[in-house]
Amino acid sequence: MNKLKAFVNARLMDPASDLDTAGGLIVQNGKITDVAPGLFADSAPSGAEVIDCEGLVLAPGLIDARAYLGEPGQEQKETMATASRAAAAGGITTIAAMASTDPCIDEVALVEFVSRRARDTAIVNVVPTACVTRGRKGKEITEMGMLAEAGAVAFSDGHRAIASAQVMRRALAYATGWDLLVIQHPEEPSLAASGAMNAGEMATRLGIPGIPSIAEVMIVERDLRLVEMTGGRYHAACVSTAASIEAIRQAKSRGLPVSCSAAAHHFALNELAVGDYRTFTKVSPPLRSEEDRLAVVAGLADGAIDCIVSDHSPHDQEAKRLPFAQAADGAIGLQTVLPLALELHHNSQVPLMRLLDALTRAPADMLGLEAGRLAGGAPADLVLIDPDRPWRITEDMFLSRSKNSAFEDRPIQGRAVRTVVAGETVFELNGS
Amino acid sequence: MTSAQKPSASPILPNSPLAKGHLLGIEGLNPLEIGYLLDKAESYVDHNRQIDKKLNTLQGRTQINLFYENSTRTRASFELAGKRMGADVINMAVEGSSIKKGETLIDTAMTLNAMQPDILVVRHDQSGAVKLLAQKVDGAVINGGDGSHEHPTQALLDALTIRRRKGTLSGLTVAICGDIAHSRVARSNIHLLNTMGAQVRLIGPPTLVPKSFERMGLEVHHNMREGLRDVDIVMMLRLQMERMQGSYVPSTSEYFHFWGLDYEKLAAAKPDALIMHPGPMNRGVEIATDVADDIHRSAIREQVEMGVAVRMACLEVLCDQRAGA
Numbered sequence: 070m071n072k073l074k075a076f077v078n079a080r081l082m083d084p085a086s087d088l089d090t091a092g093g094l095i096v097q098n099g100k101i102t103d104v105a106p107g108l109f110a111d112s113a114p115s116g117a118e119v120i121d122c123e124g125l126v127l128a129p130g131l132i133d134a135r136a137y138l139g140e141p142g143q144e145q146k147e148t149m150a151t152a153s154r155a156a157a158a159g160g161i162t163t164i165a166a167m168a169s170t171d172p173c174i175d176e177v178a179l180v181e182f183v184s185r186r187a188r189d190t191a192i193v194n195v196v197p198t199a200c201v202t203r204g205r206k207g208k209e210i211t212e213m214g215m216l217a218e219a220g221a222v223a224f225s226d227g228h229r230a231i232a233s234a235q236v237m238r239r240a241l242a243y244a245t246g247w248d249l250l251v252i253q254h255p256e257e258p259s260l261a262a263s264g265a266m267n268a269g270e271m272a273t274r275l276g277i278p279g280i281p282s283i284a285e286v287m288i289v290e291r292d293l294r295l296v297e298m299t300g301g302r303y304h305a306a307c308v309s310t311a312a313s314i315e316a317i318r319q320a321k322s323r324g325l326p327v328s329c330s331a332a333a334h335h336f337a338l339n340e341l342a343v344g345d346y347r348t349f350t351k352v353s354p355p356l357r358s359e360e361d362r363l364a365v366v367a368g369l370a371d372g373a374i375d376c377i378v379s380d381h382s383p384h385d386q387e388a389k390r391l392p393f394a395q396a397a398d399g400a401i402g403l404q405t406v407l408p409l410a411l412e413l414h415h416n417s418q419v420p421l422m423r424l425l426d427a428l429t430r431a432p433a434d435m436l437g438l439e440a441g442r443l444a445g446g447a448p449a450d451l452v453l454i455d456p457d458r459p460w461r462i463t464e465d466m467f468l469s470r471s472k473n474s475a476f477e478d479r480p481i482q483g484r485a486v487r488t489v490v491a492g493e494t495v496f497e498l499n500g501s
Numbered sequence: 502m503t504s505a506q507k508p509s510a511s512p513i514l515p516n517s518p519l520a521k522g523h524l525l526g527i528e529g530l531n532p533l534e535i536g537y538l539l540d541k542a543e544s545y546v547d548h549n550r551q552i553d554k555k556l557n558t559l560q561g562r563t564q565i566n567l568f569y570e571n572s573t574r575t576r577a578s579f580e581l582a583g584k585r586m587g588a589d590v591i592n593m594a595v596e597g598s599s600i601k602k603g604e605t606l607i608d609t610a611m612t613l614n615a616m617q618p619d620i621l622v623v624r625h626d627q628s629g630a631v632k633l634l635a636q637k638v639d640g641a642v643i644n645g646g647d648g649s650h651e652h653p654t655q656a657l658l659d660a661l662t663i664r665r666r667k668g669t670l671s672g673l674t675v676a677i678c679g680d681i682a683h684s685r686v687a688r689s690n691i692h693l694l695n696t697m698g699a700q701v702r703l704i705g706p707p708t709l710v711p712k713s714f715e716r717m718g719l720e721v722h723h724n725m726r727e728g729l730r731d732v733d734i735v736m737m738l739r740l741q742m743e744r745m746q747g748s749y750v751p752s753t754s755e756y757f758h759f760w761g762l763d764y765e766k767l768a769a770a771k772p773d774a775l776i777m778h779p780g781p782m783n784r785g786v787e788i789a790t791d792v793a794d795d796i797h798r799s800a801i802r803e804q805v806e807m808g809v810a811v812r813m814a815c816l817e818v819l820c821d822q823r824a825g826a
Binding site: 215243244 | 706707
């Protein structure tokens, strides 16, 4: 831990400082002590352990603002130990744990449980989030002040919308007392209630009840009005439609304190992936039309969408081997979010720096974390990325306890080859 | 304590809200009128400490206390004030009366008016209800608290308590803490303190102290330690039970943690800062028991004492006004 380490011969990429240069960095006591353009093997400080990055991209470790980790209550689907190994293999060094566990994280003691369990069993950083409403029932706000003091970095009812405008108003207003972040799952619940996939031609053909895309923008636009009134800091998680992304783009131009994120499956897949009732593609919000997918890509490119998240939602076979409409929502994503993001770089749709920004600096600022930047004093959470290495996503590589990926057998390019948390290597790709 | 100043001649001008012989709120009163009411009240403080408290100033007058909301101290205070001034006082209990059977406010007002009362003290759960009733009766109406609007005699008794302890109101910094949004006590105090030249800060959670109060020229603080910094007076408000269960505030424990007055937070105020509370207190919710009972800092019992004197003064001034004195 205290040992001096020199990462040399790297392509340093730091979105926070817009740095993209050859060099290296020095790590000691779990912190970055120096970012050194031009640092190569022959100029490393004496006595340091030298890690040769072989010209690959050395970036801040990725921060995933939205992942479900199974604990407490659904350990048969996921644990912090298994999820954190998957995260490390995916280049992720910090996970914001979703609060929609069983019991859900709506009391101080449960926030402390998540922190303690993470410290004892996870190999990457896990920061707790807490519920906006007690029992995620959408009626009474939680003790947000004390939950934040206990360590909750944001507030969210998970994959459940805060449906009542009055409750959302009170939550946003109350949160301003500490500048807390309220995360919405933007889906009008009564419109989405009976649906199982995006409403459209595909749903019609399959005979599956649809969720109209307006269910998303209706909640987003309502919430933006509430943000305007209350001044509360607001994040729309996993936006999936052109209309809602445009609404947030406009709100930002008006100076509102709003942000949003996109899940990798919403820019890597469209509703056609449902194909022959593949339940692993059943996610919430649902995979949308090709126009909506392209709007997500454009939103990432111009910054209307701040962050990329995995929306990691592990489910066992019992929850997925069901008729499509009865199957659980969600797909795993910790190991695939980075390579799927890199696809947008290879397709020349989003610059590499912006993609890394959406995976490091943007979520760090949103959650108020010190990590997510290459700077002296910042935590030595790092990822070494080979952006070009071609490979194939296969079931046997998944370290998550659940294997419900929507991307099995997909050929892909680029991945994390080494992941470092607090100066210690927690993942290294064999044969790299 | 300052000695009682000799009450001067009435400063009430024809365009004053008091000119019609009602006390419906503090808003619109000028510093001379407020000072006049406080001076009158001051003259009754020592009187009320005598064994023989009976006066005949209002002999022959009839006072009806009409309370649509439950009240112990305000109603008792008005009743004692009227009796000490020599008036005949009756209390109308709304519970179990024809009012509960669906009689409208106006009909009740007309019925009572037919009995020729000289003074009606009215408390109602709806803002503006007392003013509506005042338009329909011939006697003097005193607002004993209407909804979230005003509670003028509470603000006057608070002002008298402060003036006796600090010698003046002007130039003081007063923090009002708690459920400002729903508080008639806060509104009346804001008007009075602003009028008399005190600085008012509002402290509480954003759901109960919305930023819209800044447009009234007030400082709004959500962090209690910052809000209490160097204040002369700390006025705590009662948190209503129904606000505590997650709609405005998540829990009493979170409320006390961030906005309950304890010695740790009080340390930010001036060392001689006075602690006030209109009552009834929720100990352990908005105020710690040891702070509430601190005989050196707390003026809470004195407030109750001043209440009777202030109400005696209001009764006298309104009856004088109607008699054309």
